[in-house]
Amino acid sequence: xxxxxxxxxxxxxxxxxxxxxxxxxxxxxxxxxxxxxxxxxxxxxxxxxxxxxxxxxxxxxxxxxxxxxxxxxxxxxxxxxxxxxxxxxxxxxxxxxxxxxxxxxxxxxxxxxxxxxxxxxxxxxxxxxxxxxxxxxxxxxxxxxxxxxxxxxxxxxxxxxxxxxxxxxxxxxxxxxxxxxxxxxxxxxxxxxxxxxxxxxxxxxxxxxxxxxxxxxxxxxxxxxxxxxxxxxxxxxxxxxxxxxxxxxxxxxxxxxxxxxxxxxxxxxxxxxxxxxxxxxxxxxxxxxxxxxxxxxxxxxxxxxxxxxxxxxxxxxxxxxxxxxxxxxxxxxxxxxxxxxxxxxxxxxxxxxxxxxxxxxxxxxxxxxxxxxxxxxxxxxxxxxxxxxxxxxxxxxxxxxxxxxxxxxxxxxxxxxxxxxxxxxxxxxxxxxxxxxxxxxxxxxxxxxxxxxxxxxxxxxxxxxxxxxxxxxxxxxxxxxxxxxxxx
Numbered sequence: 001x002x003x004x005x006x007x008x009x010x011x012x013x014x015x016x017x018x019x020x021x022x023x024x025x026x027x028x029x030x031x032x033x034x035x036x037x038x039x040x041x042x043x044x045x046x047x048x049x050x051x052x053x054x055x056x057x058x059x060x061x062x063x064x065x066x067x068x069x070x071x072x073x074x075x076x077x078x079x080x081x082x083x084x085x086x087x088x089x090x091x092x093x094x095x096x097x098x099x100x101x102x103x104x105x106x107x108x109x110x111x112x113x114x115x116x117x118x119x120x121x122x123x124x125x126x127x128x129x130x131x132x133x134x135x136x137x138x139x140x141x142x143x144x145x146x147x148x149x150x151x152x153x154x155x156x157x158x159x160x161x162x163x164x165x166x167x168x169x170x171x172x173x174x175x176x177x178x179x180x181x182x183x184x185x186x187x188x189x190x191x192x193x194x195x196x197x198x199x200x201x202x203x204x205x206x207x208x209x210x211x212x213x214x215x216x217x218x219x220x221x222x223x224x225x226x227x228x229x230x231x232x233x234x235x236x237x238x239x240x241x242x243x244x245x246x247x248x249x250x251x252x253x254x255x256x257x258x259x260x261x262x263x264x265x266x267x268x269x270x271x272x273x274x275x276x277x278x279x280x281x282x283x284x285x286x287x288x289x290x291x292x293x294x295x296x297x298x299x300x301x302x303x304x305x306x307x308x309x310x311x312x313x314x315x316x317x318x319x320x321x322x323x324x325x326x327x328x329x330x331x332x333x334x335x336x337x338x339x340x341x342x343x344x345x346x347x348x349x350x351x352x353x354x355x356x357x358x359x360x361x362x363x364x365x366x367x368x369x370x371x372x373x374x375x376x377x378x379x380x381x382x383x384x385x386x387x388x389x390x391x392x393x394x395x396x397x398x399x400x401x402x403x404x405x406x407x408x409x410x411x412x413x414x415x416x417x418x419x420x421x422x423x424x425x426x427x428x429x430x431x432x433x434x435x436x437x438x439x440x441x442x443x444x445x446x447x448x449x450x451x452x453x454x455x456x457x458x459x460x461x462x463x464x465x466x467x468x469x470x471x472x473x474x475x476x477x478x479x480x481x482x483x484x485x486x487x488x
Contacts, residue, residue, distance in 0.1 A: 026358055027294045028291060029196070029298070029357055030196045030297050031197045032199075032282070034301045035301065036302070037272060037326060038305050040053070041055070043063075054223045061276065066329075068337065070328060070329050070332075073327040073345050075341075076326065078302070078325055079387065079389060080303075080388070080389050081304060081317070082104060082303065084101050085103070086302040089347050090302070090351065091116065091143075093348055093350070093365070096389060096391070097460075098367075104135070105136075106135050106467065111143060114142075116141075116195070116197070117142070118360055120195075124194060125146075125189050127145060127185050128199070129147070129178045129182040130148075131178075131199045133152060144197075147164055149161065154174055157208070159174040161178075173274070175271075176278065186282075190291060202271035203271040207270070210274050213273055213274055216269075222258055223258075227431050229311070231310060233414075234417070234420050238399060239479070239480040257308035257312075264313075268307075292332060295331075296357050297331075298353075301325040302325075304320075305322065320432065336375075346368060349369055353371050356372045384406055384407050385406040386404070387453070387462060388403040391465070393469050400414065400468075401414060402457070402462065403453070409424065409445055409449055410449070416477055417478060422435050422437055423445060
């Protein structure tokens with residue numbers, strides 16, 4: 001009899017503890033992001049696009065599951081389409097002209113206030129796995145109790161991993177290894193409230209998928225983008241002192257960009273197919289541990305990527321394929337299933353949203369805002385435009401950019417080079433094929449967006465920072481032009 005009473009009492013105590021945890025509104029949070037994943041590199045988006053889809057053969061069942069069981073933001077963007085700048089913004093919710101990261105080779109010094117530091121103060125166990133990539137920083141990742149990360153870009157196979165700053169060898173495909181490390185951490189901390197950040201190397205080039213996907217999509221038909229034959233205005237116009245595709249990412253003669261990069265495109269999607277499998281491993285772990293209901297899973301990317309749009313590869317430029325990213329959020333205990341949100345959200349909003357989910361007020365330094373109220377239909381006013389910035393990086397033929405994107409239009413300026421300006425009416429021209437900047441048709445839109453650009457610059461304190469790489473300018477303050485054709 002006494003034993004029975006003890007069991008009942010124990011169960012009541014256990015239920016009380018679990019109930020108390022649920023009532024605190026403090027869910028576990030898993031923030032997963034990839035590298036260079038386009039917004040449309042999801043099969044749920046490909047299906048939505050119908051006959052306009054470029055990659056209808058690409059399947060992401062696990063990511064589609066998050067979308068079906070949670071929320072999909074259809075207009076998520078980055079404020080700077082480059083790996084290190086974007087990843088730093090994810091951490092500290094600050095524009096890159098302020099947070100010290102304007103390129104891929106500078107370390108992040110502004111780590112004193114991030115989502116990790118603030119959520120850790122509130123009692124969360126915090127862990128970081130995978131690609132940090134602010135320059136070639138080493139050591140334990142700041143703000144996290146535990147980190148298993150690699151230096152810089154790392155490598156796809158057998159990449160050395162720093163466990164809390166101490167280098168150790170690893171065996172296998174790096175994103176499989178990072179996922180295993182994250183899954184093990186979740187299992188070990190299942191009885192605690194945790195924040196796990198899992199940052200993948202995929203799909204960064206040179207694309208090297210795991211062996212299991214070496215032949216995946218070999219029979220897929222590649223479709224050319226409608227803007228493939230349209231050069232961006234700066235292509236081949238900047239003398240960077242560097243030869244090759246980084247200096248002038250033009251399409252090669254003798255065929256289209258898509259045809260010349262056939263295997264590159266397939267390998268990109270092969271790496272992302274493996275990422276979908278690894279996301280599935282994380283979801284299965286949550287299911288098996290019965291953590292799925294009270295765990296928020298956020299999936300996103302650090303920027304988009306070009307596959308021939310405007311004759312481009314890589315990212316950086318202010319076209320939507322570069323700026324636009326996937327953003328999926330699942331929180332079964334509180335958020336609806338299959339909700340679609342079309343409001344503009346930014347990577348600037350990741351940190352404040354994570355803190356909001358944990359019931360923590362964002363620090364004054366954060367420039368973004370939580371998208372949680374959007375999900376809960378508690379927002380009356382939301383942004384309808386934002387400032388995009390990119391700063392010239394040594395050795396690359398992409399100039400400094402400042403642009404404003406609204407829900408229906410885009411103005412792109414290249415400081416010092418007025419002849420390169422671009423203007424698009426996205427409501428009529430979503431593929432950005434008709435530059436209206438020097439047309440009478442575009443005068444009204446140009447005036448409107450010019451004013452909005454000035455407004456956005458002022459609101460975020462825009463400057464061309466001293467820590468940006470020096471631009472290769474001539475005596476007239478314009479970019480130096482190459483002396484000869486870079487592609488014969």
